[in-house]
């Protein structure tokens with residue numbers, strides 16, 4: 001079974017023959033040196049290239065009468081090619097076995113393709129929805145990590161499968177624990193005991209081409225080292241970090257590639273706790289990490305003190321990093337400035353910083369997307385962001401898409417990339433909702449080739465996951481996935497107002513609290529005015545800023561992210577509905593569509609092959625779709641009642657009717 005060949009095996013073989021079954025010709029795996037020097041020294045076979053080299057990680061598959069040949073300049077490239085072949089065989093793609101010549105040649109765009117566990121050392125998972133069920137699928141957070149607690153009996157096969165699963169879609173980096181690094185036991189991550197316990201795991205993932213990153217607590221010098229302070233300006237603290245980094249690099253070897261920090265937000269300590277800026281903090285660690293060839297990843301996500309626009313705050317916090325951050329710093333920025341909402345503008349920092357490595361952060365975990373109860377296939381959302389033109393400030397470049405920035409951008413920054421917050425847990429099917437696996441798979445495929453149409457990726461996932469289903473079932477399923485993002489948007493928060501959910505990030509029951517900060521709704525108006533000079537819209541490059549600032553040109557899906565408008569404002573792309581009519585209508589249509597998912601799914605029973613999922617998966621999926629539909633109705637009802645009370649107007653028989661306030 002080719003899929004079980006790890007890099008270690010490939011490295012040992014260098015070139016190997018594996019008998020394939022049936023009429024397929026023998027499989028030849030071939031490592032090509034990337035340069036004559038490599039050929040002489042054998043360097044290409046020793047450790048993985050760092051910074052990652054997209055060109056070397058690519059592969060080609062050739063067919064001739066005797067062999068199927070997978071070639072790459074790197075061992076992980078051969079592995080990626082082997083997985084591509086498996087995908088083609090699984091889809092029964094005739095091109096996979098027939099004919100001759102080159103079948104495929106492919107290389108990733110982004111240097112780093114990261115999978116970020118938000119797992120806690122106590123065994124729980126931050127925003128994890130794929131663990132054992134309790135009441136109506138609420139995950140017993142305490143038991144959903146595949147990796148933690150360390151030192152306890154771990155399911156080794158499961159860890160192995162996770163590494164293979166990630167490598168199969170081209171992931172080449174992993175963050176091992178939650179960004180809230182000083183809570184849930186994570187503050188002890190850097191103890192010598194924990195480092196030693198992780199060693200085998202790190203080596204296993206490295207054998208699948210996956211580099212390791214740790215997210216330590218900023219206060220580790222005190223918590224782990226017993227020092228009296230964690231102030232980086234104190235020489236003992238600096239010496240402690242230097243020694244600890246050496247210890248980690250000694251234990252993990254080349255697999256250790258960096259540290260990740262979330263500083264001074266949501267209760268986490270950081271450089272600001274000691275009078276240092278975020279930039280000074282990042283450079284402090286980068287200098288120490290340079291000693292072992294590793295990098296410092298700094299997260300941009302942060303909240304301001306009350307009353308300040310979070311979008312503008314984040315931009316201003318990091319806008320000066322170009323030329324100031326050390327070469328081995330990468331700034332990790334969420335796709336938008338709010339927090340993984342159903343629709344956000346692409347973060348303006350991506351268009352602004354051209355000389356800093358930038359890592360784009362998506363979230364596969366469905367924190368704001370109905371957890372693992374609702375059907376929401378995110379490749380459509382991600383692909384719309386990746387294709388977004390941030391425009392360039394640097395002639396002769398005019399266009400610069402987010403995908404290009406994540407692939408290194410104009411400055412060809414070596415540590416740029418794309419990351420996703422994991423949606424994986426201990427549930428038998430990995431992701432809780434079987435359909436949520438399209439987000440794991442789709443992320444990897446998009447991170448590899450960000451220009452692939454989302455619809456193609458989702459169809460491919462359906463075909464590899466439900467292999468012998470009828471073409472009718474494949475079409476129905478693909479269409480359900482394709483529509484699901486917009487459907488979810490319709491029954492939660494349309495027109496870009498965002499945050500239509502309660503503190504549990506699920507129910508929609510505290511719109512009133514949200515109103516003052518996020519959607520700024522009154523009896524007559526709604527929307528967050530970010531369009532004025534000096535507002536967040538002006539932080540984009542000129543062409544984009546002009547678009548967002550203009551009420552006529554602003555994409556209507558994002559209208560309320562930038563403009564405050566009267567409810568009577570007419571929407572040109574929504575059948576000329578007024579804003580208030582659209583809010584009511586979109587919520588109704590979202591509910592109808594969610595109910596339609598149940599009907600569509602039941603209609604293909606008998607036509608769909610559940611592949612490697614157990615037989616009860618059909619019922620499980622049905623139950624989740626039903627919960628999705630009934631909760632969609634509850635969400636829509638609460639939104640309707642909220643706006644009816646606020647505006648005094650409701651939709652009756654398709655027409656807006658208002659009573660005097």
Ligand code: BDP
Nearest residue numbers: 126127179180262266301339
């Ligand atoms: C917020 C999540 C929180 C994360 C935070 C982050 O609710 O759990 O810690 O993002 O990304 O959305 O740091």
